[in-house]
Amino acid sequence: MFQTEKSHPRDDAAVVTSKDTKGSRQLLASSVTINRPASEVYAFFRDFAQLPQFMENIERIDVLDDKRSHWVVKGPADSRYEWDSRIIDEIEGQSLTWQSEDGGDVTNSGRVAFAEAGARGTVVTATIAYEPPGGILGKLVAKLFQREPSIQTRRDLRRLKQLLETGEIATAARNPAIFAEQEG
Amino acid sequence: MRALTWHGKHDVRVETVDDPGIVNPRDAIIKVTSTAICGSDLHLYDHYIPTMQAGDILGHEFMGEVVEIGPKSTLKIGQRAVVPFTIACGSCYHCGKAQFSACDNGLPADNQDIAREAYGQPMSGLFGYSHMTGGYSGGQAEYVRVPFSDVGPIVIPEGIEDDKVLFLSDILPTGWMAAENCDIEPGDTVAVWGCGPVGLFAVQSAFLLGAERVIAIDHFPKRLELARRFGAETINFEESDTYEALMLMTGGIGPDAVIDAVGLEAHGLFVDNVVDQIKASTFLGTERTHAIRQAIIACRKGGRVSMPAVYGGFVDKFPLGALMEKGLTLRTGQTHVQKYLPALLAAVLEDKIDTTFLISHRLPLEDAAEGYKLFHDQQNEATKVVLKPGLSTAT
Numbered sequence: 001m002f003q004t005e006k007s008h009p010r011d012d013a014a015v016v017t018s019k020d021t022k023g024s025r026q027l028l029a030s031s032v033t034i035n036r037p038a039s040e041v042y043a044f045f046r047d048f049a050q051l052p053q054f055m056e057n058i059e060r061i062d063v064l065d066d067k068r069s070h071w072v073v074k075g076p077a078d079s080r081y082e083w084d085s086r087i088i089d090e091i092e093g094q095s096l097t098w099q100s101e102d103g104g105d106v107t108n109s110g111r112v113a114f115a116e117a118g119a120r121g122t123v124v125t126a127t128i129a130y131e132p133p134g135g136i137l138g139k140l141v142a143k144l145f146q147r148e149p150s151i152q153t154r155r156d157l158r159r160l161k162q163l164l165e166t167g168e169i170a171t172a173a174r175n176p177a178i179f180a181e182q183e184g
Numbered sequence: 185m186r187a188l189t190w191h192g193k194h195d196v197r198v199e200t201v202d203d204p205g206i207v208n209p210r211d212a213i214i215k216v217t218s219t220a221i222c223g224s225d226l227h228l229y230d231h232y233i234p235t236m237q238a239g240d241i242l243g244h245e246f247m248g249e250v251v252e253i254g255p256k257s258t259l260k261i262g263q264r265a266v267v268p269f270t271i272a273c274g275s276c277y278h279c280g281k282a283q284f285s286a287c288d289n290g291l292p293a294d295n296q297d298i299a300r301e302a303y304g305q306p307m308s309g310l311f312g313y314s315h316m317t318g319g320y321s322g323g324q325a326e327y328v329r330v331p332f333s334d335v336g337p338i339v340i341p342e343g344i345e346d347d348k349v350l351f352l353s354d355i356l357p358t359g360w361m362a363a364e365n366c367d368i369e370p371g372d373t374v375a376v377w378g379c380g381p382v383g384l385f386a387v388q389s390a391f392l393l394g395a396e397r398v399i400a401i402d403h404f405p406k407r408l409e410l411a412r413r414f415g416a417e418t419i420n421f422e423e424s425d426t427y428e429a430l431m432l433m434t435g436g437i438g439p440d441a442v443i444d445a446v447g448l449e450a451h452g453l454f455v456d457n458v459v460d461q462i463k464a465s466t467f468l469g470t471e472r473t474h475a476i477r478q479a480i481i482a483c484r485k486g487g488r489v490s491m492p493a494v495y496g497g498f499v500d501k502f503p504l505g506a507l508m509e510k511g512l513t514l515r516t517g518q519t520h521v522q523k524y525l526p527a528l529l530a531a532v533l534e535d536k537i538d539t540t541f542l543i544s545h546r547l548p549l550e551d552a553a554e555g556y557k558l559f560h561d562q563q564n565e566a567t568k569v570v571l572k573p574g575l576s577t578a579t
Contacts, residue, residue: 170293
């Protein structure tokens with residue numbers, strides 16, 4: 001089961017900000033505040049087929065049934081990682097928790113929480129635990145290509161925010177041809 | 185199209201590049217009729233701003249005619265509009281509070297990390313000002329893609345010449361916000377360090393906001409003369425001791441509010457790894473730090489310090505003690521251009537603010553590289569250079 005609590009909490013900081021980095025399992029979290037109601041943000045996120053719109057490295061997500069989906073993700077240097085994911089816990093309008101199924105390329109689990117934040121909208125917090133492919137080396141290589149999940153998650157959440165707040169994702173591309181080239 | 189592109193230190197060229205086009209639904213394409221070289225462009229010219237790439241199109245003060253619109257733009261083809269230098273979405277929390285330069289969504293997601301590292305949070309995007317501020321193609325070109333065109337550009341009525349409204353894009357609202365940040369009360373004396381374009385607009389704005397006296401400080405005689413034209417008393421800091429002069433002018437009290445407009449030409453966003461390089465340059469040398477230090481020391485007890493001048497990195501010997509002991513209020517920030525446009529356009533149209541006094545040179549876009557050299561080398565004479573893409577090189 002996915003842990004977001006510390007075993008011996010000493011302060012209010014999230015467990016992922018811990019300076020204790022023992023072990024190979026990577027834990028990351030990123031938070032963004034979106035100026036839209038939680039119900040709307042949740043509904044958008046719950047439709048997994050929409051996620052590749054703002055998740056840069058997700059090539060596609062095939063929705064298999066209400067709880068299961070197949071993920072195809074771009075890794076460093078044209079590599080591909082695939083797995084099936086299952087929603088193991090879901091609180092309508094508040095949170096989604098998933099776990100990858102056995103036999104995938106990347107073992108991962110995570111939770112996205114949607115918290116009402118009054119006039120500021122919704123705080124979306126994504127917490128992800130994963131075993132990096134190829135261990136520490138894989139993580140170094142990934143970082144080099146900026147496919148490292150903590151950077152990626154942060155950027156993806158920003159794109160989600162842009163999409164929901166402004167109806168589009170900001171780009172500096174001067175014209176559609178340059179945009180297509182950048183999207184590669 | 186033709187555009188002014190950056191290639192390195194003191195190397196800018198007018199080249200033919202790919203035309204812009206609509207990418208996002210809220211975009212518009214503007215055909216540029218006037219575009220100015222900003223003092224802050226000189227920092228790009230001198231290559232003190234990191235994250236520039238060869239071929240980047242410069243320019244963030246521009247206006248023109250709407251020639252193409254995305255499905256969600258509210259502009260109409262054929263309208264003339266002035267475009268704010270800050271790229272802001274209008275729908276995030278900060279835009280909702282009219283803090284447009286703090287927009288959450290103006291920067292592409294991937295470009296936000298540098299500002300996050302340097303400042304803790306990313307700011308709005310800027311046109312033509314390095315990849316740290318978004319990597320957006322700028323306005324010193326025949327055409328520009330303008331994102332969020334339903335929020336930023338302000339439509340200009342027919343019959344109003346470009347020169348009168350062009351500076352709504354940056355320096356006029358920047359000078360206005362500098363004065364507004366002084367919280368001027370009736371009878372106040374406001375001192376302005378620096379009589380560049382923003383300082384001169386701050387002088388006019390301070391009077392409009394109710395200042396009884398404005399004291400302008402600079403060392404270029406021509407710029408001090410312009411400040412005097414708007415009713416300011418002046419101090420030439422090369423000829424007089426600024427602090428002592430201010431004390432005598434204010435009965436030993438000090439100005440009620442002070443504006444540091446010395447470094448304000450820079451909208452520069454420096455990160456600490458280039459601070460040493462910057463310090464070594466003339467731009468962030470001792471003199472500029474001297475201005476804010478002197479302003480804080482001269483300011484009266486309980487007074488207000490307004491700092492439109494940009495400090496991108498870290499400053500040594502900042503008089504934190506004087507700020508604290510005298511109970512001063514420090515207000516600063518990149519300009520929330522969109523917030524001020526309607527009221528400032530009205531003020532310009534009613535001739536409450538003079539905007540045309542500043543322009544010393546009008547050149548065709550084709551001569552933009554010469555324009556940079558002129559603006560860079562002759563600061564007393566070249567108060568403002570405006571490029572006109574439509575102007576023939578023969579004239």
